[in-house]
Amino acid sequence: MYERIREKLGILADAAKYDVSCSSSGSNRKNENKGIGDAEGTGICHTYTEDGRCVSLLKILLTNHCIFDCAFCVSRRSNDIKRAAFSVEEVVELTMNFYRRNYIEGLFLSSGIFKNADYTMERLVRIVKKLRQEERFNGYIHLKTIPGASDELLREAGLYADRMSINLEMPTENGLKLLAPEKSHAEVKKPLKYIQNNITQFESEKALIKSVPKFVPAGQSTQIVVGATAESDKEIMHTANAFYQNFSLKRVYYSGYIPISNDARLPVIGSQPPLIRENRLYQADWLMRFYGFKVQEILNDLHPNLEADVDPKLSWALRNLDQFPVDINTADYFMILRVPGIGVASALKIVQARKFGRLYENHLRKLGIAFRKARHFIRFADSPMLLKEYEAGHIKGIILSESKSKYQANPNNQLSLF
Amino acid sequence: MELYIFDGSLEGLLTAVFECYQRKSRVVKLVSEIHHVPDVFDAGFRVDSDREKGKRVWKGLCRKLGKEWQLRFYKSFLSEQPEAFQHLLNFARYIIDQPTGAWENFAHPDVLAISQTSQKVHREKHRMEAFIRFQKTADDIYYAHIEPDFDVLPLLPDHFQNRYADQRWIIYDLKRKYGLYYDLEKTEEIELDSAPQMSIVNALPSDLLDSQEALYTLLWQDYFKSTNIQARKNMRLHVRHVPRRYWKYLSEKQDQF
Numbered sequence: 001m002y003e004r005i006r007e008k009l010g011i012l013a014d015a016a017k018y019d020v021s022c023s024s025s026g027s028n029r030k031n032e033n034k035g036i037g038d039a040e041g042t043g044i045c046h047t048y049t050e051d052g053r054c055v056s057l058l059k060i061l062l063t064n065h066c067i068f069d070c071a072f073c074v075s076r077r078s079n080d081i082k083r084a085a086f087s088v089e090e091v092v093e094l095t096m097n098f099y100r101r102n103y104i105e106g107l108f109l110s111s112g113i114f115k116n117a118d119y120t121m122e123r124l125v126r127i128v129k130k131l132r133q134e135e136r137f138n139g140y141i142h143l144k145t146i147p148g149a150s151d152e153l154l155r156e157a158g159l160y161a162d163r164m165s166i167n168l169e170m171p172t173e174n175g176l177k178l179l180a181p182e183k184s185h186a187e188v189k190k191p192l193k194y195i196q197n198n199i200t201q202f203e204s205e206k207a208l209i210k211s212v213p214k215f216v217p218a219g220q221s222t223q224i225v226v227g228a229t230a231e232s233d234k235e236i237m238h239t240a241n242a243f244y245q246n247f248s249l250k251r252v253y254y255s256g257y258i259p260i261s262n263d264a265r266l267p268v269i270g271s272q273p274p275l276i277r278e279n280r281l282y283q284a285d286w287l288m289r290f291y292g293f294k295v296q297e298i299l300n301d302l303h304p305n306l307e308a309d310v311d312p313k314l315s316w317a318l319r320n321l322d323q324f325p326v327d328i329n330t331a332d333y334f335m336i337l338r339v340p341g342i343g344v345a346s347a348l349k350i351v352q353a354r355k356f357g358r359l360y361e362n363h364l365r366k367l368g369i370a371f372r373k374a375r376h377f378i379r380f381a382d383s384p385m386l387l388k389e390y391e392a393g394h395i396k397g398i399i400l401s402e403s404k405s406k407y408q409a410n411p412n413n414q415l416s417l418f
Numbered sequence: 419m420e421l422y423i424f425d426g427s428l429e430g431l432l433t434a435v436f437e438c439y440q441r442k443s444r445v446v447k448l449v450s451e452i453h454h455v456p457d458v459f460d461a462g463f464r465v466d467s468d469r470e471k472g473k474r475v476w477k478g479l480c481r482k483l484g485k486e487w488q489l490r491f492y493k494s495f496l497s498e499q500p501e502a503f504q505h506l507l508n509f510a511r512y513i514i515d516q517p518t519g520a521w522e523n524f525a526h527p528d529v530l531a532i533s534q535t536s537q538k539v540h541r542e543k544h545r546m547e548a549f550i551r552f553q554k555t556a557d558d559i560y561y562a563h564i565e566p567d568f569d570v571l572p573l574l575p576d577h578f579q580n581r582y583a584d585q586r587w588i589i590y591d592l593k594r595k596y597g598l599y600y601d602l603e604k605t606e607e608i609e610l611d612s613a614p615q616m617s618i619v620n621a622l623p624s625d626l627l628d629s630q631e632a633l634y635t636l637l638w639q640d641y642f643k644s645t646n647i648q649a650r651k652n653m654r655l656h657v658r659h660v661p662r663r664y665w666k667y668l669s670e671k672q673d674q675f
């Protein structure tokens with residue numbers, strides 16, 4: 001009797017795993033009704049798959065039947081694979097039983113489009129409504145926005161979901177048209193805008209009336225597939241930046257394309273996914289969100305692509321040596337944050353600690369900065385005399401020879417698409 | 419240098435801080451009884467744990483430290499590390515002697531040590547929140563046992579009772595032989611007469627379990643495999659996030675044993 005549900009879960013988890021978002025943080029849903037679950041505060045990764053990705057949510061499709069034929073998608077209409085669909089009750093049972101055993105933080109529910117957008121969205125809403133109202137579930141729910149679904153359904157979904165997302169898929173409209181002629185960026189922007197406006201409206205009402213319900217408290221996110229089409233890193237990050245700004249997105253996810261199709265427009269099956277490139281894009285994303293960098297500083301017409309052998313922060317520093325060295329004992333916090341090898345936590349500690357006295361090399365080493373990398377870019381109380389100024393290529397050579405890149409161990413993972 | 423020996427309790431540690439001032443000691447080496455190796459030349463001073471003295475020191479610290487650093491102090495204590503006791507004593511004296519705000523002096527060895535030790539304990543607490551796997555028993559109690567590196571159980575009740583407010587649960591520390599029991603109203607410390615052993619399989623005998631338990635363990639193991647992308651396999655990263663010593667807790671890793 002177990003076999004049917006096991007098979008369904010196998011098919012529908014397998015089809016959902018290419019959506020990389022797994023965040024379960026940023027919501028403020030407390031367990032106030034003595035129900036089950038609590039989505040307040042930071043997220044928790046309950047385990048990690050063997051590919052090293054966090055497992056925080058039960059990530060499944062309601063069904064992998066789909067009327068669309070997007071070349072990059074494993075569930076495309078023309079793909080000859082097993083199809084399955086969960087019932088509303090099955091999804092609710094799985095979520096509750098996994099949650100009660102502390103396997104997960106909540107549910108990430110997506111779906112192929114069957115019949116039409118509203119029909120699909122209505123099913124998704126029915127599940128989350130049942131979880132919230134009948135099961136009194138206060139865990140995290142990430143719900144996919146189905147493109148083309150009606151405003152009424154989106155609004156209802158927003159009352160139950162913590163986060164909603166809709167994927168851009170390809171970084172540019174042209175790329176998307178090439179692989180998914182039935183789709184467009186415009187139909188992604190419309191619901192993003194609609195939900196963004198509602199979030200703002202609910203928040204302003206909540207400021208006046210306390211009983212206004214929550215509406216998508218953890219905000220919206222999107223995903224860009226990297227390496228399926230020929231866009232540069234500059235095009236990808238400038239698109240991401242525009243979406244962060246125009247739609248107040250909480251996250252943009254970058255998903256290295258895993259070849260799953262023999263379509264001539266796509267990288268062949270068996271070629272290595274662009275993992276280094278994906279990693280560099282996330283680093284660039286972090287620089288924009290937490291380190292005060294403008295996207296133009298990291299990627300522009302002169303530097304349209306991120307370097308594979310050094311991270312984007314080091315790359316920026318080497319291109320801008322005129323801004324260094326930075327004096328740890330006097331420099332502005334935001335300049336310390338720009339030093340390669342110093343992260344947000346260490347930068348904060350540095351500006352706190354230096355109020356009590358000048359900082360020496362041994363302090364900096366103990367504080368937890370990557371000293372060997374940072375030393376080329378900083379001055380401190382006992383800095384050695386600089387006999388000559390090194391040029392960028394020389395510094396890069398020293399840093400590369402002293403560090404073991406996490407990628408050198410896996411030469412197979414080199415970019416092989418371009 | 420003076421040698422202080424205390425009983426290993428938080429009250430004892432705070433009393434030791436009190437005695438430093440009472441006895442006008444300068445440099446003090448603090449050792450807990452179980453780590454103390456008797457020395458014929460130095461009997462040391464035995465700290466008598468005293469509730470009132472401890473309270474006075476804690477109050478004094480709270481006047482100087484914000485909530486966050488009070489918690490860091492407590493977390494560092496739960497690390498049960500001999501060096502941590504020494505750092506806590508030094509840190510407390512430093513904070514009491516200096517004007518408010520001295521905790522920001524990360525160049526000070528004791529401030530840095532408390533910051534780093536409390537971070538380690540915090541990480542272990544967070545791992546327990548992630549890696550605990552409850553099994554539902556036939557009498558409707560969700561049970562899990564653990565063997566954390568540090569004594570983090572006192573840090574767990576809020577998290578688990580907020581989350582699992584409508585189910586009874588037990589989290590049992592096999593190493594320190596006590597646990598937490600939530601009875602739908604409150605969480606209490608308990609001791610089990612015959613606690614199960616930490617077997618390689620984190621499981622209660624099947625006759626104690628709910629009839630659906632085997633199904634959900636199986637479905638979770640299936641899910642763990644299905645959600646992996648083979649083309650991205652990266653065991654080094656996997657093991658960094660899920661260190662091997664925790665695999666025994668995890669239902670999804672049981673096929674590894």
